[in-house]
Amino acid sequence: MHELSIIQSVVDTVRDSAQENGIKRVNKVKLVIGKMTMALPDSLQFAFEAIVIDEMFENAVLEIEEREITCECSSCQHCFQVDDAYRFICPNCGHDRVDIIGGRELYIDYFEGDEDIDGTS
Amino acid sequence: MVQVNMQSHILGANELLARKNRSLFGGNKVLALNLMSSPGSGKTTILERTIETLGDKIKIGVIEGDLYTDQDAQRIEKKGVRVVQINTEGTCHLDAGMVGKAYETLSTAELDLVFIENVGNLVCPAEFDLGEDFRVVVISITEGNDKVLKYPLIFREAKVVLVNKIDLIDYTDFSMDRFINDLRQVNPSAQVFEVSGRTGEGINNWSDFLLREVRTKQSNLT
Numbered sequence: 001m002h003e004l005s006i007i008q009s010v011v012d013t014v015r016d017s018a019q020e021n022g023i024k025r026v027n028k029v030k031l032v033i034g035k036m037t038m039a040l041p042d043s044l045q046f047a048f049e050a051i052v053i054d055e056m057f058e059n060a061v062l063e064i065e066e067r068e069i070t071c072e073c074s075s076c077q078h079c080f081q082v083d084d085a086y087r088f089i090c091p092n093c094g095h096d097r098v099d100i101i102g103g104r105e106l107y108i109d110y111f112e113g114d115e116d117i118d119g120t121s
Numbered sequence: 122m123v124q125v126n127m128q129s130h131i132l133g134a135n136e137l138l139a140r141k142n143r144s145l146f147g148g149n150k151v152l153a154l155n156l157m158s159s160p161g162s163g164k165t166t167i168l169e170r171t172i173e174t175l176g177d178k179i180k181i182g183v184i185e186g187d188l189y190t191d192q193d194a195q196r197i198e199k200k201g202v203r204v205v206q207i208n209t210e211g212t213c214h215l216d217a218g219m220v221g222k223a224y225e226t227l228s229t230a231e232l233d234l235v236f237i238e239n240v241g242n243l244v245c246p247a248e249f250d251l252g253e254d255f256r257v258v259v260i261s262i263t264e265g266n267d268k269v270l271k272y273p274l275i276f277r278e279a280k281v282v283l284v285n286k287i288d289l290i291d292y293t294d295f296s297m298d299r300f301i302n303d304l305r306q307v308n309p310s311a312q313v314f315e316v317s318g319r320t321g322e323g324i325n326n327w328s329d330f331l332l333r334e335v336r337t338k339q340s341n342l343t
Contacts, residue, residue, distance in 0.1 A: 006132075097309070112124045
């Protein structure tokens with residue numbers, strides 16, 4: 001259940017940045033999570049609801065964009081997606097040296113908020 | 122409404138500390154391994170066997186990750202090597218900060234090889250770089266054949282896979298062919314050693330490999 005520590009880190013980072021930017025109330029936090037990470041979107045949502053209790057995040061929603069696992073063959077440079085069968089072998093030339101170029105994302109894309117607590121700004 | 126763009130890596134703080142650990146390990150010419158597996162797959166027993174085999178050839182230190190107890194650390198200490206316990210107090214993985222602090226305690230001794238025994242878990246530890254030279258995953262044949270495709274990240278990132286409890290293979294439905302086939306499609310270059318912590322089978326091959334890795338790192342840094 002490391003989703004809880006991931007969300008804790010997200011909330012801490014967003015809170016610091018909100019304070020720096022004079023934002024009193026956060027409305028939305030957007031994450032990008034690759035399918036090759038072991039962070040499950042449902043567990044992240046659950047952790048977000050469980051952990052966020054203060055006024056700044058009271059009405060905040062968490063949006064998660066999932067990214068597919070994408071590889072590039074180091075022999076023929078063919079790019080391909082890897083599905084749930086986790087076959088890291090180039091479908092074009094059969095080479096097994098492939099680089100993961102997508103699917104390991106685990107970052108905060110952006111957040112939205114209001115500078116006044118009543119949301120009039 | 123204000124939008125603040127971040128593009129901020131969620132585990133960025135850990136990545137920084139991992140880089141720091143990696144340069145410490147390099148500066149001290151010590152090979153650091155991150156040992157990961159499910160609970161009960163035999164990491165500690167394999168460590169005991171490996172220390173018995175290599176203990177008089179190189180200096181070994183162990184960082185023991187455990188949720189709450191120091192039972193594993195006590196077992197390792199009996200083998201006469203330096204060991205530092207990390208209790209994660211419920212956290213399901215080690216992170217680079219915990220390892221950095223533990224290594225400070227260990228590094229007063231001149232070591233050639235440091236084993237970092239992670240918390241037993243195939244999911245969360247895979248996401249956290251500790252600054253190790255490479256990762257070793259232990260899988261025991263009693264866990265069944267499906268683990269590679271259920272936990273692809275941890276197997277993809279491993280340099281070495283130890284298939285433990287090989288002495289029990291005739292009592293299970295584990296298919297080594299199927300396991301190797303699954304592993305090859307996730308991680309074609311992983312080195313596989315079949316071992317038994319209980320009987321000692323395969324431990325010499327694994328230990329010889331470790332000795333070569335230690336020497337290679339040391340000669341690359343001189």
